[in-house]
Amino acid sequence: MIILLSVLCTVPLFIILIYIFKEGFSKISWHFLINMPKPVGEAGGGIANALVGSLLIVFYASLIAIPLGIMCGVYLSENQNTRLANWTRLSVDVLQGTPSIVMGIVVYFWVVKPLHTFSALSGSVALAIMMLPIVVRSTEETLKLLPDTLKEAGLALGLPYHKVILRIILPCGISGILSGVILAISRIAGETAPLLFTAFGNLYFSTNILKPMESLPLLIFNYATSAYDDWHNLAWGAALILLIWVLLLNIITKIITRKWRVQF
Amino acid sequence: MQLKSKIKSTFLAVFVVAVLGSVVTGCDSGSSNKSTSTDSTATSGSADKTLLGAGSTFVYPLFSKQFSEYNKLNGLQINYQAIGSGGGILQLTNKTVDFGDSDAPLTDEQAQKMGVPVLHIPMCSGAVVISYNLPEVKDTLKLTPDVIANIYLGKITKWNDPKITAINPGVKIPATPILVAHRSDGSGTTNIFTDYLSKVNPEWSTKVGKGTSVNWPTGLGGKGNPGVSGLIKQTPGGIGYIELAYAIQNNLPYAKVQNKSGNYIVPNIASTSAAGNVTLPADSKIFLGNTDAADGYPISGFTWALIYQEQAYNKRSQDKAQDLLKMLWWEIHDGQQYCHDLDYAPLSPAAVTIAENILKSATYNDKAILQ
Amino acid sequence: MSNMMNVWKAKKIKRSVRQIRAEKIFRTSLVLVSLSILVIVVAFLFTLVIQSLPSIKALGFGFLYGKAWDPVHNIYGTYPFLLGTLLTSFLALIISIPFSFATAIFLGEYYPRGWFSDFLKNAIELIAAVPSVIYGFWGLFVLVPIVRSLELKIGVTPYGIGIFSASLILTIMIIPYAASLGREMVRMVPSSLKEAAYALGATRYEVIRDVILPYSRSGLFAGVLLSLGRALGETMAVTMVIGNTSVIPKSIFAPGNTMASVIANEFTEAASSLYLSALIEIGLVLFLVTVVINMIGKRIIKRFTTQ
Numbered sequence: 001m002i003i004l005l006s007v008l009c010t011v012p013l014f015i016i017l018i019y020i021f022k023e024g025f026s027k028i029s030w031h032f033l034i035n036m037p038k039p040v041g042e043a044g045g046g047i048a049n050a051l052v053g054s055l056l057i058v059f060y061a062s063l064i065a066i067p068l069g070i071m072c073g074v075y076l077s078e079n080q081n082t083r084l085a086n087w088t089r090l091s092v093d094v095l096q097g098t099p100s101i102v103m104g105i106v107v108y109f110w111v112v113k114p115l116h117t118f119s120a121l122s123g124s125v126a127l128a129i130m131m132l133p134i135v136v137r138s139t140e141e142t143l144k145l146l147p148d149t150l151k152e153a154g155l156a157l158g159l160p161y162h163k164v165i166l167r168i169i170l171p172c173g174i175s176g177i178l179s180g181v182i183l184a185i186s187r188i189a190g191e192t193a194p195l196l197f198t199a200f201g202n203l204y205f206s207t208n209i210l211k212p213m214e215s216l217p218l219l220i221f222n223y224a225t226s227a228y229d230d231w232h233n234l235a236w237g238a239a240l241i242l243l244i245w246v247l248l249l250n251i252i253t254k255i256i257t258r259k260w261r262v263q264f
Numbered sequence: 265m266q267l268k269s270k271i272k273s274t275f276l277a278v279f280v281v282a283v284l285g286s287v288v289t290g291c292d293s294g295s296s297n298k299s300t301s302t303d304s305t306a307t308s309g310s311a312d313k314t315l316l317g318a319g320s321t322f323v324y325p326l327f328s329k330q331f332s333e334y335n336k337l338n339g340l341q342i343n344y345q346a347i348g349s350g351g352g353i354l355q356l357t358n359k360t361v362d363f364g365d366s367d368a369p370l371t372d373e374q375a376q377k378m379g380v381p382v383l384h385i386p387m388c389s390g391a392v393v394i395s396y397n398l399p400e401v402k403d404t405l406k407l408t409p410d411v412i413a414n415i416y417l418g419k420i421t422k423w424n425d426p427k428i429t430a431i432n433p434g435v436k437i438p439a440t441p442i443l444v445a446h447r448s449d450g451s452g453t454t455n456i457f458t459d460y461l462s463k464v465n466p467e468w469s470t471k472v473g474k475g476t477s478v479n480w481p482t483g484l485g486g487k488g489n490p491g492v493s494g495l496i497k498q499t500p501g502g503i504g505y506i507e508l509a510y511a512i513q514n515n516l517p518y519a520k521v522q523n524k525s526g527n528y529i530v531p532n533i534a535s536t537s538a539a540g541n542v543t544l545p546a547d548s549k550i551f552l553g554n555t556d557a558a559d560g561y562p563i564s565g566f567t568w569a570l571i572y573q574e575q576a577y578n579k580r581s582q583d584k585a586q587d588l589l590k591m592l593w594w595e596i597h598d599g600q601q602y603c604h605d606l607d608y609a610p611l612s613p614a615a616v617t618i619a620e621n622i623l624k625s626a627t628y629n630d631k632a633i634l635q
Numbered sequence: 636m637s638n639m640m641n642v643w644k645a646k647k648i649k650r651s652v653r654q655i656r657a658e659k660i661f662r663t664s665l666v667l668v669s670l671s672i673l674v675i676v677v678a679f680l681f682t683l684v685i686q687s688l689p690s691i692k693a694l695g696f697g698f699l700y701g702k703a704w705d706p707v708h709n710i711y712g713t714y715p716f717l718l719g720t721l722l723t724s725f726l727a728l729i730i731s732i733p734f735s736f737a738t739a740i741f742l743g744e745y746y747p748r749g750w751f752s753d754f755l756k757n758a759i760e761l762i763a764a765v766p767s768v769i770y771g772f773w774g775l776f777v778l779v780p781i782v783r784s785l786e787l788k789i790g791v792t793p794y795g796i797g798i799f800s801a802s803l804i805l806t807i808m809i810i811p812y813a814a815s816l817g818r819e820m821v822r823m824v825p826s827s828l829k830e831a832a833y834a835l836g837a838t839r840y841e842v843i844r845d846v847i848l849p850y851s852r853s854g855l856f857a858g859v860l861l862s863l864g865r866a867l868g869e870t871m872a873v874t875m876v877i878g879n880t881s882v883i884p885k886s887i888f889a890p891g892n893t894m895a896s897v898i899a900n901e902f903t904e905a906a907s908s909l910y911l912s913a914l915i916e917i918g919l920v921l922f923l924v925t926v927v928i929n930m931i932g933k934r935i936i937k938r939f940t941t942q
Contacts, residue, residue, distance in 0.1 A: 201345050202343050211316075225488075226490035226494055227510065
């Protein structure tokens with residue numbers, strides 16, 4: 001009975017994966033990856049703008065979130081009980097529980113309205129805020145597991161504090177930190193809600209961070225809920241690519257955690 | 265140590281790939297510039313050949329074709345996001361877009377919120393058709409205003425209701441339940457439809473009223489014209505109101521609607537133009553619902569592009585204002601040739617003149633932009 | 636000789652001064668970064684509250700139980716959305732609990748190690764990794780027609796889209812949260828307790844029922860809370876299959892709307908300031924509810940793991 005129920009859990013997953021592979025595989029071609037979407041009603045077209053847009057938005061979000069997240073994680077693991085640390089941990093928990101649509105609302109007021117334009121930058125900011133809790137959490141947990149002797153040995157040898165952290169502690173915990181980072185990336189790669197009113201979408205190819213930008217999840221959402229069969233086809237192909245991207249990232253995380261772990 | 269150098273070389277490789285990748289895509293795009301400059305709100309003139317617009321899904325098939333052609337003509341990229349007329353108005357109010365498009369002219373409250381004068385430039389007119397999903401029915405159904413209103417009020421719930429069969433003699437209609445679809449977002453198409461219903465059915469007028477977003481008594485909500493079309497297409501027994509182009513592009517049948525004169529009219533370019541053949545006021549705001557024209561389609565409407573009259577706001581450059589005005593000028597003249605293939609009714613010559621006058625009143629720093 | 640010593644000392648002092656300064660800068664920047672995260676969260680709350688003030692002032696508490704959402708007449712009541720959110724989330728939770736608990740027990744007690752256990756664990760974690768828009772897409776094209784034919788057989792209006800479909804999709808999406816956490820909790824039951832029970836002649840089932848479950852009860856409850864928090868805030872998959880009708884749903888097979896999906900649909904077009912403010916107030920309520928539930932869950936877990 002218990003075995004049955006547990007295995008049944010995974011059945012929907014496989015159904016979904018297989019279905020998307022089946023539908024999306026035939027739609028992907030070199031043409032699909034390179035071209036732009038065509039005007040409504042014309043067949044063909046591709047998702048080049050969404051692909052590049054997704055990559056860029058995720059890249060900029062990581063640029064913002066990774067340094068901030070790692071530094072915060074370092075602080076939290078070094079200072080277990082100060083008031084600031086406890087409040088920060090609370091805030092990180094709050095951020096983790098925030099629905100993504102509320103993130104979109106807040107970043108709309110913080111970035112889109114003052115700049116008077118929708119932009120990839122605002123999308124990246126929203127996604128960066130979503131990445132922060134995951135990165136901070138995993139960094140803190142990883143660093144807490146490292147023995148204190150490492151730090152003490154470094155300090156005893158006369159190394160300054162920042163060198164101890166940056167050259168000794170962080171590299172030892174690299175597997176945990178990196179897996180947290182990659183998990184965070186895979187989480188935001190598929191996020192749509194924050195981008196609805198920040199990055200907004202763009203019919204054209206654009207690499208300008210201060211202009212609206214298309215992204216894979218946005219494209220899937222818009223095209224899936226439309227009525228055109230062409231657009232449905234594009235959406236299936238895009239869904240497959242997004243799925244592969246996310247799955248790859250997850251697999252890489254598992255490999256890294258296992259192979260690069262420094263045992264004590 | 266071996267681990268460390270392995271990590272270092274992996275990072276180096278990833279970094280190189282990322283840099284190469286962004287360089288390649290940067291070259292690819294050509295016209296857009298990957299600017300990390302501090303020049304944020306001031307759009308730097310001729311280097312920036314893009315315009316941002318948002319609004320109605322009603323006109324989206326037409327805009328999509330027109331902008332793609334205009335891009336071929338002079339390289340200007342017009343990024344139009346069809347988020348619904350309500351969305352277009354809001355984003356124009358927040359000055360996050362260059363122009364909006366709405367099938368519902370600004371209400372007093374919206375105009376007040378904008379603060380400064382906003383120009384309504386008619387783009388074309390179109391028909392809001394009543395589309396349905398009844399694969400067994402091969403003939404085109406006829407519908408009267410009362411029947412449509414009662415379906416949307418939730419009073420008529422089956423397709424073979426006597427009121428429907430009475431006006432469609434000889435047509436075999438199955439006993440499928442009627443599944444009503446409407447818009448879930450703020451929509452000018454809804455505005456045209458509910459304005460029509462308010463004019464023809466007093467119960468609708470008091471109970472629901474008209475607007476871009478109303479309190480629907482019944483039915484499913486779809487996002488945008490594409491969303492409603494999708495709902496109709498996927499739901500057997502579904503009925504919904506969508507722009508003619510969407511019905512045709514999705515091979516959805518649509519009903520003949522009885523107009524004020526008692527004739528059952530097929531929505532097409534001719535009947536929409538007949539309904540639109542009225543004198544426009546100087547500001548071009550007018551409703552075509554329940555037209556008096558004998559062969560006019562009763563659920564037609566205009567769609568308007570919306571821009572601020574004074575274009576020098578938010579450090580907009582004069583070049584950008586000129587690009588915008590030139591594009592809109594093209595829209596009401598050469599752009600009209602694309603209306604026909606997509607079953608939109610082009611502007612009548614009188615309407616074009618009024619539109620020209622409106623465009624000429626746009627200023628940059630109080631100087632007229634178009635000569 | 637002493638000259639060289641002095642030069643050398645001076646260099647050392649200069650280097651130490653530099654080092655001390657560098658250390659100070661590093662420590663300060665660590666503090667600043669943590670402070671900024673705190674500031675971000677406070678600013679979040681601040682922005683939400685300020686932007687919903689017009690609506691709070693105009694509508695007061697009636698907002699929460701008002702039954703009509705009528706942007707035309709400026710009447711805003713969140714009751715339909717509260718109901719939609721609660722219905723979908725709790726229905727999803729109820730359906731998913733047997734599955735997540737079964738998985739937790741299976742992976743925690745029967746097969747804590749082994750290739751099958753790894754496979755199942757990875758599969759469950761993969762469920763959480765799939766983006767929600769893909770769930771919505773699949774749901775729209777595969778699940779909804781199935782639900783529609785089910786509704787035809789039962790005899791209700793075959794919308795297909797509606798509360799029921801949304802709950803089904805949510806069920807699939809939230810299983811991993813309770814399952815992974817549950818598995819950890821079940822594994823943490825001390826072997827001495829279990830062995831004592833076996834020594835007294837209990838069957839495996841009795842051990843699970845009378846030892847493991849009561850012991851990890853609060854942990855399992857925390858897992859359930861986390862799943863609930865996830866379900867409440869889920870936007871995209873629900874928006875695509877719930878029908879977007881802002882009325883109180885007449886049955887679970889009818890279309891409805893949740894707090895998250897109404898914001899997603901109507902935010903970019905809320906043209907009047909009261910409308911926009913009302914939507915943001917919904918966002919504020921959603922934010923507070925999900926945060927509180929998540930915090931309670933995390934608090935329970937922390938208490939459990941430090942016991």
